[in-house]
Amino acid sequence: MRKVLIISAVVLLVLVGGGVGLYLLMNARTFQLFGGLTYRVDTEQKVVALTFDDGPSDKAPSIEKALSDLHVPATFFLIGSEIEKHPGVAEQLVAQGHQLANHSYTHTRMVFVGADFVASEIERTDALIRKAGYGGDIVFRPPYSKKLYQLPRYLSDHDRKTITWDVEPDSDAGDPASDDPNAIARTTLDQVRPGSIILLHPWNADHDADLAALPRIVDGLRAKGYRFVTVNELLAAH
Secondary structure (H helix, E strand, C coil), rough: CCCHHHHHHCCCCCCCHHHHHHHHHHHCCCCCCCCCCCEEEECCCEEEEEEEECCCCCCCHHHHHHHHHHCCCCCCCHHHHHHHHHCCCCHHHHHHCEEECEEECCCCCCCCCCHHHHHHHHHHHHHHHHHHHCCCCCEECCCCCCCCCCHHHHHCCCCEECCCEEECCCCCCCCCCHHHHHHHHHHHHHHCEEEEEEEEECCCCCCCHHHHHHHHHHHHHHHHCCEEEEEHHHHHCC
């Protein structure tokens, strides 16, 4: 009953607010019309999940080495077409104990799209993740965090979890601090809470600062007593 009331209220907001309401709904990181969405886990344990979007890319060796040197697991939200362009990377991530997750096949904004398109984007990438040897639950992160009706409906119908984030220290591309590893680390340390999900983009060619910030983030959070887990392990801590 509560969910019906919430959905009714959101629909009313969209109808009354017009374009503004629609924009807020499609970009919301803490709510969607159907199914479960997690942007952080409510826990008293000092656990945090480190997540990387948009790979694989040619930066795989550097990312894999950094995580190996730091002895931290990460959750990789991978794009299906990029998995195909970079054979062997997804398999290597699995071998290193990381979690693979679905970030669509083409990284298209999945808002005004049909049900068949949504199914294809998710299922093609799922198949590649399974082919790489990953056997755990495959969670999904919408490209650009955008969703409206068809995507949440598909995920809900297939009992799939939507994962967003509550800490994104490199989010403002126009801010010089987004290119400063110290600023990225400082923002992360200031914003993290128990159960946080951190989003970084080290695969991207214009985000070298994310990878440089990684040791400072890990060391800083460990000094505060935090432990790093995968998203699925974080969900289990709830």
